[in-house]
Amino acid sequence: MMSDRPHLLLVDDERSIREPLAQYLSRNGFRVTAVDSAAEARVRLNANAIDLVILDIMMPGEDGLSLCRHIRETSEIPVILLTAKSEETDRIVGLEMGADDYVLKPFSPRELVARIKVIFRRVASGGQRVTAPDGATYAFAGWLLKSQERTLVDSEGVSLPLSTAEYNLMLAFATRPNQVLSRDQLLDITQGREANAFDRAIDNQISRLRKKIEPDPKNPTLIKTVWGGGYTLSAEVRKL
Amino acid sequence: MTIRRLWPQSLVGQVILLVALALFVAQAINFGLLLRERNRLTLTGQTAPLAYRVVTALDQRADRTPERATARDGRPDRRQTRAARFLSTQPTLGGKPRPDVADRARDMLADMGLTVRQVIAAEDSRVMPLRRWERLRLRQGEAPDDRRVGRLQLAVEYDAGRWLLVEGRIGNRPPRFGGWLAGQTLILYIIVLAPLLWIGRRLARPLRQLTASAQQFARTGAADPVDERGPGDVRDLTMAFNAMRARIIAMLDEKDRMLGAIGHDLRTPLASLRVRTESVEDDAERARMSDTIEEMNRMLEDILSLARAGRSAESPQKVDLSALADAVVEDFIELGSPVTLADSARAVALVRPQQIRRALRNLIENAIVYGDRAHVSVAHEPGQVRITVADEGPGIAQDRMAEMLEPFTRLEGSRNRETGGAGLGLALVRAIMTEHHGELRLANRAEGGLEASLVLPA
Numbered sequence: 039m040m041s042d043r044p045h046l047l048l049v050d051d052e053r054s055i056r057e058p059l060a061q062y063l064s065r066n067g068f069r070v071t072a073v074d075s076a077a078e079a080r081v082r083l084n085a086n087a088i089d090l091v092i093l094d095i096m097m098p099g100e101d102g103l104s105l106c107r108h109i110r111e112t113s114e115i116p117v118i119l120l121t122a123k124s125e126e127t128d129r130i131v132g133l134e135m136g137a138d139d140y141v142l143k144p145f146s147p148r149e150l151v152a153r154i155k156v157i158f159r160r161v162a163s164g165g166q167r168v169t170a171p172d173g174a175t176y177a178f179a180g181w182l183l184k185s186q187e188r189t190l191v192d193s194e195g196v197s198l199p200l201s202t203a204e205y206n207l208m209l210a211f212a213t214r215p216n217q218v219l220s221r222d223q224l225l226d227i228t229q230g231r232e233a234n235a236f237d238r239a240i241d242n243q244i245s246r247l248r249k250k251i252e253p254d255p256k257n258p259t260l261i262k263t264v265w266g267g268g269y270t271l272s273a274e275v276r277k278l
Numbered sequence: 279m280t281i282r283r284l285w286p287q288s289l290v291g292q293v294i295l296l297v298a299l300a301l302f303v304a305q306a307i308n309f310g311l312l313l314r315e316r317n318r319l320t321l322t323g324q325t326a327p328l329a330y331r332v333v334t335a336l337d338q339r340a341d342r343t344p345e346r347a348t349a350r351d352g353r354p355d356r357r358q359t360r361a362a363r364f365l366s367t368q369p370t371l372g373g374k375p376r377p378d379v380a381d382r383a384r385d386m387l388a389d390m391g392l393t394v395r396q397v398i399a400a401e402d403s404r405v406m407p408l409r410r411w412e413r414l415r416l417r418q419g420e421a422p423d424d425r426r427v428g429r430l431q432l433a434v435e436y437d438a439g440r441w442l443l444v445e446g447r448i449g450n451r452p453p454r455f456g457g458w459l460a461g462q463t464l465i466l467y468i469i470v471l472a473p474l475l476w477i478g479r480r481l482a483r484p485l486r487q488l489t490a491s492a493q494q495f496a497r498t499g500a501a502d503p504v505d506e507r508g509p510g511d512v513r514d515l516t517m518a519f520n521a522m523r524a525r526i527i528a529m530l531d532e533k534d535r536m537l538g539a540i541g542h543d544l545r546t547p548l549a550s551l552r553v554r555t556e557s558v559e560d561d562a563e564r565a566r567m568s569d570t571i572e573e574m575n576r577m578l579e580d581i582l583s584l585a586r587a588g589r590s591a592e593s594p595q596k597v598d599l600s601a602l603a604d605a606v607v608e609d610f611i612e613l614g615s616p617v618t619l620a621d622s623a624r625a626v627a628l629v630r631p632q633q634i635r636r637a638l639r640n641l642i643e644n645a646i647v648y649g650d651r652a653h654v655s656v657a658h659e660p661g662q663v664r665i666t667v668a669d670e671g672p673g674i675a676q677d678r679m680a681e682m683l684e685p686f687t688r689l690e691g692s693r694n695r696e697t698g699g700a701g702l703g704l705a706l707v708r709a710i711m712t713e714h715h716g717e718l719r720l721a722n723r724a725e726g727g728l729e730a731s732l733v734l735p736a
Binding site: 052054055058059061062096120122143144145146147148187188189194195196197198199200201202203204246250 | 541542545546547548549550551552553554556557568571572575595596597598601602604605606608609612624626631632635
C-alpha cells in the first residue's frame, strides 16, 4: 500500500495553514494532496490511495470529527487531528472517534512530521493500531492509570499525578502488559508522543515509577527487570 | 447571650415564637379575668346561703312570730335553730376572719332591702355534719366524698345590740383551674401553631432552596433552577431569581463561547505563522520566531484561562500534593531547569489537579525567571497543605506585594524580559486558589529571595 513517498491528505479550510503546511510536508518527503473541506476530502479518499489523513477539526460544513468517524468506519487509514482548542474534551472526543494522534495549533511542523513518521513506523512494523490512549483508564494491581489526567489513582482513591516522562512510560507498560520491552523499544514508544520530554535514561524513570507503585521498590513485583531483555509490567491490565 | 441563643434565627422560628408568646400573654390575661370572676362566684356561692339564712331567720324570728313558728307543725324547726341563733351580745367568731364574705353579705342583704348595722364573718375548720343526701348515699354503701369541709360563720347586728349568728359550709369544691388553663392553652397552641408551622414550612422550603441555589451558584458558577412554589411573594422571588440565574448563565456561556472563538481565531494565524517560519533559512532567526509564536500562544492560553477561572469543567478529586509537586518538578528537571524538591510525606487534599499543576508551574516559572532557581517543598499542616516555591532572587518590595497579584503587572527588575510573559501568571494562580478556597501567599525570605506558597484546605 505504501509507496516510497507516502501520500498524505491534508484537510483544512484555512488557506494560510493549508498551503505552507503542504509545501513543508512535500519538502520533507511526502506526497501531499491538500483540500479545503470534508466533502472534497471524501472525493479524494475514494479516488486516491491515501496513506494518512491530517484533519482540522473546526471546519465549516461537515467538521473534522464527523469525517474522522467516516474514515474509521470505512478504512484503516491513520488520522492525525489538528485542533485549535486546548480543551480536554475536544481532544478526547477526537481520539474516541478513532484518530491516531492529535496536534494542538500552533504546532511545530517538525513535530508533526515526527508524529507522522511514528505512525508509519507502527503501521509498517505490524500494523497494530494503538487506538486512542487518551481518555481511557487502565486498571492493574489495585491501581488506575487515567490517561486523560496523566494520573495514577491508588486503591484509596487518591490521585498521584505523574510527570510527562513517567506517564509515557506507564502508558507504554499499561498498553502492553506482560510484554518484555527493551530500553530501545521504550524510548521509541515514549518519544513518539512527546518528542523532547524524554531525555533522561529509561532506568531512572523506571526507578521513579517503582517508588510510586511498588509496595517494596527494592523488590519490584509489578515492573520487573528482565535480564538481557528490558522491563515488563507483570500484571493483568483491564481497559475501562 | 442566652437570650440570643434562644432566639431562633429563622424567619419561621421567629414568627412562631412571637405568636406563641402573644398567645401565652393573651391566655394569661384571660386566665386572670376568669380567676377573678371565679373568685367572685365562689364568694357569692359561699355567702348567699348565709344571707338567705339571715333573712329567713329574721323573718321567722321568735320575738316576732313565736307562735307561728311552733304552731305550724307543733315543734320547733331543728335546722333553723341549729343554723341560726339569736344573741344579745356580739359573738366572738373563732378562726380566720373573712371580711370579704362580710362585705358581700352586707351588699346582698342591702339588695334584698335589709339594712344591718354590722356584719362580721369568719371561717374555721370545724367539720360540718353530713348533708342529708350524703347520709343516704353513705347508707347505700357509696364512699363518702372525702373532702374537708370548713365552717363559715356570719354574725349580723340587725338591731342595736341584737345579733344573729348563722353558719354554713365552705370549700366543697377545690379549684381545678391550673389544669384547665394548661389544657386550654395546649389546645389553643395546637389549633393556632400547627397551621402556622405548616405555612412556615411551605414558606421556608423554597427560601431554603433559594439560598442553597444562590450559594451553589456563587461557589461553582452553575446551579439548578429552584422549584417555583410556596406562597405568592416567595414564588415571585423564586421566579425573579431563576430569571437572573438564567441570564447570568447565558452571559457566562456567551463569554465562554466568545473566548473559544477568540482562541480559535487567534491560534489559526499563529499556526499559519508557525508553519511559515520553517521556510526561514537562518536557523537562529527561525528559532527566535518560533519562540515568539510559542510565547504569544502561552499568553493567549493565560488570558483564556484567567477569563475562564471559576468555570472549570474539571471535578475536584483526592490528590497527593506531594506526588503532584514531584511530577511538576520532574517535568522541569527533564527540560533542564534549575528546580529542586524537598522530600515530603503524602499530603492528600481535594483539588482539581490540572489547575493546581498549572498554578505550581506558574510559580516555578516565576521563580526561575526572577529568582534564578526554584526550591519546592510540600508541608502537611493541620487542616491545610502548603506548597512553597522559594527562589534566590531579590524578592519583592513589601509595598508592591499586593500589586503583583493583579493581572498585567510585571516586576520591573526582570533580568530576562523576553520570557516575562504578560504578567498574568500570579493573577491566574490567585484565581485558581480562590476557586479552591485556598490562598496564594507571597513573602520575602529572611535569607533573601521570594517565597510563594499555595495554601490549600485539606
